[in-house]
Amino acid sequence: MVKLPDTPEYNKVKEFVSQFRGDKGSLIKVLHFSQGVFGYLPPEVIKYIAQELGVTPSYVYGVLSFYNFFRTEPIGKYEIRVCLGTACHVKGGKDILDTLCHRLGVRKGGTTKDGMFTVNTVRCLGACGLAPVMMVGEEVYGRLSPQRAWNIVKGYYQEEAGSEVEGSG
Amino acid sequence: MRRLGSREDLERLREEALSKSPKRFISLGMGTASRAHGAEAVYEALKEELAKRHLGIPVKATGDHGLCGYAPVMVVFPEGILYHSVKPADVPDVLEAIDKGEVLEKLLYTDPITSETYIYEKDIPFYKKQMRLVMGLMESVEPLSIDDYLCNGGFSALAKAMFDMGPQAIIQEVITSGLRGRGGAGFMTGWKWEDAASRSSPVKYIVCNGDEGDPGAYMDRCLLEGLPFEVLEGMIIGAFAVGAHQGFVYVRKEYPLATQNVQAAIEVLRELGLLGEDILGSGFDFDIQVVRGGGAFVCGESSALIASIEGRVGEPRSKHVHATESGLWGRPTVLNNVETLANVPHIVNKGGEWFASIGTKESKGTKVFSLAGDIYNTGLVEVPMGITLREVVYDIGGGIQGGKAFKAVQTGGPSGGCLPESQLDLPVDFDTLTEAGSMMGSGGMIVMDEHTCMVDVARYFVKFLTEESCGKCVPCREGLKHMLEILDRITQGEGTMEDLELLEDLGYVISNASLCGLGKSAPNPVLSTLRYFREEYVEHVRDKKCRAGVCKALVKYEIVPENCNGCHVCFKECPEGAISGEPKGVHVIDQQKCIKCGICRDVCKFDAVRVV
Ligand SMILES: Cc1cc2nc3c(=O)[nH]c(=O)nc-3n(C[C@H](O)[C@H](O)[C@H](O)COP(=O)(O)O)c2cc1C
Ligand code: SF4
Ligand code: FES
Numbered sequence: 001m002v003k004l005p006d007t008p009e010y011n012k013v014k015e016f017v018s019q020f021r022g023d024k025g026s027l028i029k030v031l032h033f034s035q036g037v038f039g040y041l042p043p044e045v046i047k048y049i050a051q052e053l054g055v056t057p058s059y060v061y062g063v064l065s066f067y068n069f070f071r072t073e074p075i076g077k078y079e080i081r082v083c084l085g086t087a088c089h090v091k092g093g094k095d096i097l098d099t100l101c102h103r104l105g106v107r108k109g110g111t112t113k114d115g116m117f118t119v120n121t122v123r124c125l126g127a128c129g130l131a132p133v134m135m136v137g138e139e140v141y142g143r144l145s146p147q148r149a150w151n152i153v154k155g156y157y158q159e160e161a162g163s164e165v166e167g168s169g
Numbered sequence: 170m171r172r173l174g175s176r177e178d179l180e181r182l183r184e185e186a187l188s189k190s191p192k193r194f195i196s197l198g199m200g201t202a203s204r205a206h207g208a209e210a211v212y213e214a215l216k217e218e219l220a221k222r223h224l225g226i227p228v229k230a231t232g233d234h235g236l237c238g239y240a241p242v243m244v245v246f247p248e249g250i251l252y253h254s255v256k257p258a259d260v261p262d263v264l265e266a267i268d269k270g271e272v273l274e275k276l277l278y279t280d281p282i283t284s285e286t287y288i289y290e291k292d293i294p295f296y297k298k299q300m301r302l303v304m305g306l307m308e309s310v311e312p313l314s315i316d317d318y319l320c321n322g323g324f325s326a327l328a329k330a331m332f333d334m335g336p337q338a339i340i341q342e343v344i345t346s347g348l349r350g351r352g353g354a355g356f357m358t359g360w361k362w363e364d365a366a367s368r369s370s371p372v373k374y375i376v377c378n379g380d381e382g383d384p385g386a387y388m389d390r391c392l393l394e395g396l397p398f399e400v401l402e403g404m405i406i407g408a409f410a411v412g413a414h415q416g417f418v419y420v421r422k423e424y425p426l427a428t429q430n431v432q433a434a435i436e437v438l439r440e441l442g443l444l445g446e447d448i449l450g451s452g453f454d455f456d457i458q459v460v461r462g463g464g465a466f467v468c469g470e471s472s473a474l475i476a477s478i479e480g481r482v483g484e485p486r487s488k489h490v491h492a493t494e495s496g497l498w499g500r501p502t503v504l505n506n507v508e509t510l511a512n513v514p515h516i517v518n519k520g521g522e523w524f525a526s527i528g529t530k531e532s533k534g535t536k537v538f539s540l541a542g543d544i545y546n547t548g549l550v551e552v553p554m555g556i557t558l559r560e561v562v563y564d565i566g567g568g569i570q571g572g573k574a575f576k577a578v579q580t581g582g583p584s585g586g587c588l589p590e591s592q593l594d595l596p597v598d599f600d601t602l603t604e605a606g607s608m609m610g611s612g613g614m615i616v617m618d619e620h621t622c623m624v625d626v627a628r629y630f631v632k633f634l635t636e637e638s639c640g641k642c643v644p645c646r647e648g649l650k651h652m653l654e655i656l657d658r659i660t661q662g663e664g665t666m667e668d669l670e671l672l673e674d675l676g677y678v679i680s681n682a683s684l685c686g687l688g689k690s691a692p693n694p695v696l697s698t699l700r701y702f703r704e705e706y707v708e709h710v711r712d713k714k715c716r717a718g719v720c721k722a723l724v725k726y727e728i729v730p731e732n733c734n735g736c737h738v739c740f741k742e743c744p745e746g747a748i749s750g751e752p753k754g755v756h757v758i759d760q761q762k763c764i765k766c767g768i769c770r771d772v773c774k775f776d777a778v779r780v781v
Binding site: 024025026027028029031032062063066067068069070084085086087089090091092095098099102103122123124125126127128129130131133140142145146147148150 | 200201202204205206233237238239240383384385386387390391422423460461462463464465468477479480481482483539541542543547548579582613615617621626629639742744764766767768771772
């Protein structure tokens with residue numbers, strides 16, 4: 001038996017999952033909800049969900065790894081999402097991604113050591129007129145150049161009082 | 170809100186709404202695209218300033234108007250005056266002008282080529298050649314205002330369908346209209362409905378496909394965000410016609426606002442009794458659930474989408490049995506695209522004959538495209554079928570930016586292809602575009618100028634599809650990977666002439682042997698570029714040259730000594746320390762250290778950095 005600790009977050013998940021006991025058809029819904037609570041899917045939660053819905057943990061992993069929305073690792077304080085939709089690609093979205101990854105010292109999908117940023121990609125934010133575009137948290141930034149993108153990211157570091165700017169030039 | 174127990178109740182509510190409906194209002198586009206351009210701040214400013222001035226003009230926060238490249242866009246009704254790129258600081262001036270009955274010149278649209286300024290939305294070339302049918306109510310209806318929707322004829326089609334027509338007549342009308350699916354495949358909607366209606370199963374489902382996987386398109390999102398009632402009305406009519414009592418709207422996971430609006434719209438309809446038991450006293454029961462996708466392109470495919478709703482891995486299955494016979498949980502299921510369903514209320518209201526009078530012989534009605542790329546006017550456009558690509562690119566899109574040359578227009582997203590100048594006079598029509606090696610697809614249309622490398626574009630789509638292939642069948646899984654390797658080689662300058670033939674052979678096998686539409690159409694971007702832009706492939710292979718300057722391995726950054734005045738900015742900004750030179754002296758890039766990030770070219774104000 002997997003038991004989850006008694007914290008408000010875990011309890012939210014427990015309460016939600018209890019509506020779907022034994023109903024494996026609700027798996028994706030439950031995963032969405034749980035990721036909404038934790039920002040990712042911790043291993044104990046995955047095991048718990050499997051147990052409650054009556055499937056094996058490997059079945060749950062099979063489903064969650066198929067859909068690229070689900071994450072099994074926590075993300076940084078800010079998620080940077082560089083648009084690689086068609087319009088942004090054509091206007092150099094890849095250069096933005098490469099520059100940010102290079103400067104932050106992470107790969108796509110990775111999180112900086114200080115936990116500030118996770119760099120991800122997204123496909124078409126519907127702001128193609130501003131291509132190339134990226135989002136930092138919920139903010140959208142358009143008409144980027146690699147330099148402008150990096151300046152924006154540096155700006156977030158500067159906002160964080162006292163923190164050192166890593167790898168700045 | 171009271172529950173509507175009959176058609177008369179509905180009409181009474183409409184009368185009430187009409188009597189309250191304002192003639193003067195400000196419509197502000199507030200969909201995701203507009204928000205990305207800062208529309209929310211403008212909305213706040215409008216509210217504040219209106220209160221301050223005690224002006225009783227309502228503001229409607231609507232879906233995106235379409236002219237997304239110029240967002241935030243607002244239109245002042247009833248005149249139809251359009252202001253674009255509005256900033257919060259402009260709001261006092263806008264209201265001042267409205268109050269005095271004047272026009273605020275500085276925010277009017279000026280044509281980038283002719284420099285002509287337009288006051289009224291309807292006169293702007295971007296709108297002039299459009300035919301707004303499913304998008305027609307976008308500006309006058311707030312997404313969740315049932316009053317707005319009723320004032321504009323909302324749910325009159327549902328009442329007509331249920332009380333005057335009946336299932337068979339509805340299906341006949343949809344067949345007469347010639348409506349074909351807007352999700353990509355272009356299947357006749359009426360036939361699909363007829364087949365599902367003929368099944369005797371007591372349980373049937375209807376699914377609205379809002380997965381919108383094309384990475385360069387967002388028209389379905391705009392419809393779900395801006396006109397959820399229209400999509401849902403179409404869906405209820407469809408359910409009534411085929412005898413389904415449960416429906417699902419599958420919304421792509423990246424679309425939080427669309428999910429939210431559809432969900433809220435469903436709640437409104439439930440309260441009014443337009444969803445739930447005994448809709449409008451007709452005896453017909455129907456309800457709808459929203460399902461969020463998990464972010465997999467292949468889930469837009471019908472059988473994969475069904476698997477995904479059932480909570481499984483979204484793998485397609487072979488289609489010897491159609492969903493209309495055995496779909497969700499083995500029951501007859503109708504699956505339609507968002508835009509397809511949004512057309513239905515219009516067909517019911519105005520008749521199939523009327524709809525069929527728009528468009529070409531085999532493609533009827535209108536199509537919404539998400540127009541983007543290197544043109545002046547980007548955004549969502551709705552055009553009658555049969556309009557030429559040239560009219561869309563030049564008359565509506567305003568032509569290529571910055572005096573550069575047109576190279577290609579891409580339609581159909583990852584399943585489509587790139588068409589050159591010589592094909593621009595083709596009419597927008599399902600079959601014509603397929604013959605030309607592209608596809609109508611779900612509505613992405615990206616215009617590319619001479620600075621786009623066609624080999625790179627082909628590689629972009631193949632890479633996308635390699636990542637998104639579900640891996641169930643070998644030709645798609647392995648074949649695409651192999652195609653990507655070859656394209657990588659070519660863009661690295663390591664390709665051979667045999668590679669080009671190999672690409673064509675592989676493409677042939679993949680399109681013929683794959684199980685689902687993803688694999689079957691996956692080679693299109695490569696085959697179409699090989700067909701129309703072969704010389705670019707040859708240049709990459711033979712001359713190790715990328716004429717667009719895109720393929721990193723084939724270009725280098727250089728400083729032109731004549732233009733460099735030694736401002737030293739690039740020296741400071743280069744992340745690799747690859748630039749040497751003293752202030753006021755000529756600078757040089759060390760090719761060994763250069764990672765070709767392009768920052769130096771960005772920061773140079775003297776055009777001294779060249780890509781060669
Ligand atoms: C790989 C793949 C992705 C698809 N993605 C979508 C999509 O995002 N939206 C959509 O409506 N149809 C999509 N389709 C088409 C659907 O399978 C289906 O034909 C369509 O939703 C049926 O509705 P319609 O007849 O109204 O177009 C996709 C098909 C394939 C093969
Ligand atoms: S063609 Fe590709 S996406 Fe479709 S079933 Fe086969 S492997 Fe999966
Ligand atoms: S492709 Fe990036 S916003 Fe559309």
